[in-house]
Amino acid sequence: MADGARSGRSTDSTGASGPPGANGSPDAPDSIEYEGVGVGTAAVAGPVARMGRPLPEPADVPATGSVGDERAKAFAALAAVAADLRARGAAAGGATADVLEAQAMMAEDPELEDGVQARTDAGKTAARAIHETFAEFHATLAALGDYMAGRVADLDDIAARAIAVASGVPMPGLPRRTEPYVLLAADLAPADTALLDRRLVLALVTAEGGPTSHTAILARAMGIPAVVGAAGVLALADDTPVLVDAATGTVLARPSTEAMEAAVARSCAASAAAAATGPGRTSDGTEVKLLANIGGADDVPAALAAGAEGVGLFRTELLYLDSDQPPTFDAQVKVYKDVFDAFPEGARVVVRTLDAGADKPLPFVPLGEEPNPALGVRGLRAFRAFDGRNEAVLRTQLLAIREAAGTSAPEVWVMAPMVDEVTEAEWFCELAAACGLDVAGGRVGIMVETPASALTAGPILAGRTGFASIGTNDLTQYTMAADRMLGAVGALQDPWHPAVLKLVGVAGAAGRAADKPIGVCGEAAADPLLACVLVGLGVRSLSMAPSAIADVRAALASRTLRDCEARAARAWEAATARDARKAAAA
Template sequence: MAEVAAAETAETEPTEAGPTETGPTETGPTEAGSPRAQSPQAQFEGVGVGTAAVAGPVARMGQPPPEPPDVPAADDAGDERAKAFAALAAVAADLRARGAAAGGPTADVLEAQAMMAEDPELEDGVRARTDAGKTAARAIHETFAEYHDLFSGLGDYMAGRVADLADLAARAVAVASGVPMPGLPHRTEPYVLVAADLAPADTALLDPHLVLALVTAEGGPTSHTAILARALGIPAVVGAAGVLALTDDTTVLVDAAAGTVIGHPSTEAMEAAVTRSCAAAAASARTGPGRTSDGTAVKLLANIGGAADVPSALAADAEGVGLFRTEFLYLDSEAPPTFEAQVKAYKDVFDAFPAGARVVVRTLDAGADKPLPFVPLGEEPNPALGVRGLRAFRAFDGRNEAVLRTQLLAIREAAGTSAPEIWVMAPMVDEITEAEWFCDLAAGCGLDVAGGRVGIMVETPASALTAGAILGGRTGFASIGTNDLTQYTMAADRMLGAVGRLQDPWHPAVLKLIGAAGAAGEATGKPIGVCGEAAADPLLACVLVGLGARSLSMAPSAIAEVRAALAARTVAECMAMAARASGAATAREARRAAAAG
């Protein structure tokens, strides 16, 4: 096994093709000196995450058990019921153990899954089926299938939870059947993890010291797996059709920059990756403020979800925070956090950064995939297109406004004695009337509207296309959330794996909308930044600068590579890259056009 890191530049790009046969490799020594047997190279192409390239043996995810047969139970109903309940309890306990080991937000996600496994209605369904003579495994399967069908018919958000149900069902059926639960392989040596996709329970205990790279057949650049890989600094290729044909212990070369996975890599391919690793190591060693080679400043900021994420941001030499997600204070609670609790949580983050740094706080993004009992929004057939973000506090005659007002007052209080600049922005703003309403509320809470520190998120085509009008008012800045902007532009639910390939911020339609917002910023003299996952792609980061972004916020692990990519290009070169990419017809062609020249 050899591990190498590739340079950030890539002359190839992910495609939607499956494996291609490239002929037999030449027999040659591995780095350990042993001969590599002749074998045809199989190349798979997908969406790369990161810029490194690594080589190592494949280890596949444990597969879910087959559907249990619908045959009469051999044991009596009481025994089968006890076996089924024991299986559900074992799954819940396993999830909680994983969560306790992982900690942080992951623990909350897995606790929610454990509670689903213990749902009384689920147990009622299992009891009824075992009483009817079903086996424990079959009763579990049929009960989860019923919920699967129910959730699938409740709109895009609930349909996105179907994967969690399927994961729970597979684990419980496996236990009831006396076979291992599906999940991560048990390996003591580093490996390349290959899977259809990864569930939260699988990713909770992912060890970045053992997992050299992630390769999945499904997903897109904003999928759960891609975001996890970027946060952990693990190279990945997602949406690589055909990779499940790879068998355990097959040596593969995973090149995230190129978006390729090569089975039985040739000596030449390995040597090329080693060469690029040397260039990457030198380039990524650069520290200090972000800037292009001709000296144009581009602030490199970190996306964080609370004080626990601050050390990694500081270690990456981030110039502050471009997206402080505040939802962690509100989720899994029956009541909003108190004013005092919020002040402390915000101040813990603010005080960690020095004078001259910038911390941009996104106000509570309620609704859609973050429903909250104390921000009632009513029943919605499609929450992603419903009352979410800033809308949640303006709708229903402002009945939820007090929650937002308290948050703004707490931010103002916490910012009072803090050294860095504290900026505040509202999510899901579509037009100037919404932006002005937010500015009025922020000003009433003592925040610095006149100083340009109150802004908005650009997450819809509407706000991108009318950014000139919005920024022409009191709004001080705009930050582009490329994840949602891509979702709404492409009409592709970011939580739905079936349309993961459309969730690609390289699409020219998305780039043109970003360019429209960038042009509005230049015309009004208001700063434009990007805080979506797109900013973490070194090549795309240069395109974003060419489209007018002057700050980029990302997972801390991506900052070094983005800093190096910008330092290698002038603003004029970034603008030329942006023009070529925006003029392409597809996301794949846009990436190729940006890399050319």
Template sequence: MAAITEPLRGLGVGSAAATGPVARMAARPAEPSATARPQGDPAHESARAAAALREVARELARRAAVARDELGRADAAEILEAQVLMAEDPSLLDGIGERTAAGLTAERAIFETFAQYRDLLAEAGGYLADRVSDLDDLAARAIAVASGVPMPGVPEPAEPFVLVALDLAPADTALLDLTRVLAVVTQEGGPTSHTAILARARGIPAVVGVAGALDLAEGTPVLVDGAAGTVTPHPSPDLIAAAQERAQARARTAQVTGPGRTADGVPISLLANIGGPGDVADAVAAGAEGVGLFRTEFLYLGSVTPPSLETQAQAYRAVLNGFPGCRVVARTLDAGADKPLPFLPLGAEPNPALGVRGLRAFRGEHQALLDTQLAALAKAAQDCAAELWVMAPMIADEHDAAWFVQRAREHGLQTVGAMIEVPSAALRAEPLLSAVDFVSLGTNDLTQYALAADRMLGSLGSLQDPWHPAVLRLIELTGRAGAACGKSVGVCGEAAADPRLAPVLAGLGVTSLSMAPSAIAEVRAALAAHTMEQCRELARAALQ
């Protein structure tokens, strides 16, 4: 294989740069032979496969406990716990048992059983298709254990390194040691992939969707520039120095403190996206002025029954207490056919991303789940100093919005809004804003739907672009409606974390930006460097 000498390009994450030697993810075991036959009886093979799955589940549960109890990363723990549930699914053992009874080895039976479920999820599309990588990771780990070799995972070289992988599985990213991992490069993935979100949240440079990344030889020195979206093998000292100087200059500009505002003093609130109480400390430390997106799914994922009203209220209170006097925007449960839960049976759909999800899942026989959550949020807010705002996802128009506002008001909630992530909601922004107290643009889904490009497909990563004029036009329509109605318009998608895009969004009429805490400093500095009129000029140019 010829050595790579030219820079590789992908989708950059963050604005930092790092240099170091390549360390590649340990390879997954090869596909087990379809013709090999076991030495022992079928029962023995079935038992070997079951033991391998138990070992994988134990290891993932151990990692989840470390993530939750030692690292305080509840979000990572929940992802791993969901994988444990997958590994313990009785239907997997049933499928493996059928295949070993037909004469397959434990390894091959594991491979074929997981492949069957993999195909089903891939065909479903949307969120379910994103779980394909989780299944692939579980299958690889179980096959490795059954084969008597180490599970695949992150390498552990003697010196700090640049991690290069096809993509990263949740089990790998949850305990990633960022004192040793200088940067991350993946061949697959897009700007909203698990790897990209992890890198952005934890402030490390990354480039994803890099064609040819796996051709980088072990130990090759590379320069990873998140701002430029490049991976340069054998960088010269001058190139390294220039990248580091740019990164340091960006770090210096990020020393601006205080609330978000433009150079001429127009306030743009800088808020944090959080996934549970474990994220509060980082948000406060980063100077977040509140929470623009509190994802409440952490209480529901991995549970076979819905959490009680009191359990929910206690968890919500833990977040609210972390932001006295500040806005905390809680999004109601974003689940449905694309994010299935055991207690929310909605059935299979040909295109779950366009199906019964978000608010749609709770208008009908499952409305009690929404009512319990709204009651719990109202109870949590009663004795807290934070200002609770509540919004619902997947709202299509003002009629959806009015229905949700009525439900929330009946539970005593005062400030009620809507997510704008469906193009029809942006096109009907003014009547929609007349029905609610505020809106928040979910740019990840809004971009997906506007450009008809599945955000989970790495091959379409270039279309997951919030800079696209069509997406910016939808944001502009919403911003204008917000100004006309005198109501808040926020952005809580990944676009809010882009310091280059922040002035454009402000110029389009956005009044708050919510992002991973690690992005707040740079976004604050970017806004402070532009007057509002300059922001509007940038917006006009971007719309062209």
């Protein structure tokens, strides 16, 4: 049985056996509880509504239209899907726009178009040509394993949408409801999540995925309570009443009145505590900076409204995507300055330099052929490899950051992604210093995203590196050898795993020994209970989606540093991610 669902089978009041992955609840004779990973702290109740399923496989019959007509229909369907994805992304903004832009680029992949054309030229219908081409690519990506296999779910979603358009029927997607409901799905495509109506969708429940899946990330950004990876939950029929408790990561089908009242009361108390404002700190006064993850100036208003003390992760990739040339120096200066000038004096804005490679290939940063890009030339490696042929792109970015920071009020810090050892960190610090950035003042640092960088954080921080920020999303996937975008291993992609927590603890201890700050900018920082554990492991800044800041602030304010350290110690000694979460909550 997959991790995330309780073992055993339940028996309802009729004596029928419940589905695998569920347990009978003592609160009501016919209640069934499913366990997954919660996103948020709210508890809500409502009827289930299931996602619409894609069309069946198109029949392999000769096309009735001409070859040219079928080819044009297929290409038009792919173009319509790409345009629809971009429109949804533009309407949603933030992290959603980034995810949907990546999907739109997949729909426009020239190799896919070549495959579709070859099949329509052979007499296939547009829908069948799309199906066969995407099926071939599905098999290819799945066979590659690791990072590339994570693209399979996105590829399948694009195929389903394109086949629907080519067949002249609506794209698969959200149920048509006029009353509030709990959305239930195997998993949610980013394009569907972007269109959720917050007035109708009370909560999200998925059978697949993990805490860093697209569904979890976008649900957190939108402030929608969710439980992901709840195995067995697809057995529920439409309109089954459920209680979704994001704080405990449980979905209770047919809940008793007492269970609903208790969960809602606790949820209301948590919401009241989250209404507090001010800087992050524990109840005994230990300062923990609460920062926001942003992709550009459009995300700043939400960060300021949430009371963010600055930015812990300014993703700069959006500047570089969908272009054959890197942005000019002047264009970069304007974008960076728009963000910097929005924050007051004393705030901190941490800029991550371009994270090229893996799922973000760029034509002007050539990396050669790679069988496994996630383990290839990615992040800082892209600018050091090949005798520095790509270094000019990074150098221009650092110069633009320096220029934009020169007249801005906040403290501008810069960090490099995918740094694994001392030589890489020193190389980056040397380049940053040559570009005029404040290396001596401790404002040039690195991201800790691999076990190697966590385990050697001591020597790295003993040098010129001024700080480290732990990217728990990548650190978890590399520690667990589990692609964070692949639903089949979503249960393993859990930052609560003791192996991940121990690596965070090693980095935290290195930061204390060197008297240099350690932060977290992965999705783990947005989990209120895990945030307290991270503080107990030595982390002193947490960067997250703005919608999570209030809950994390409230969680820290209710606990002393000693309590955080005790919870961290209990989680550290656990055997599994689930055990660690339960030990910390006890």
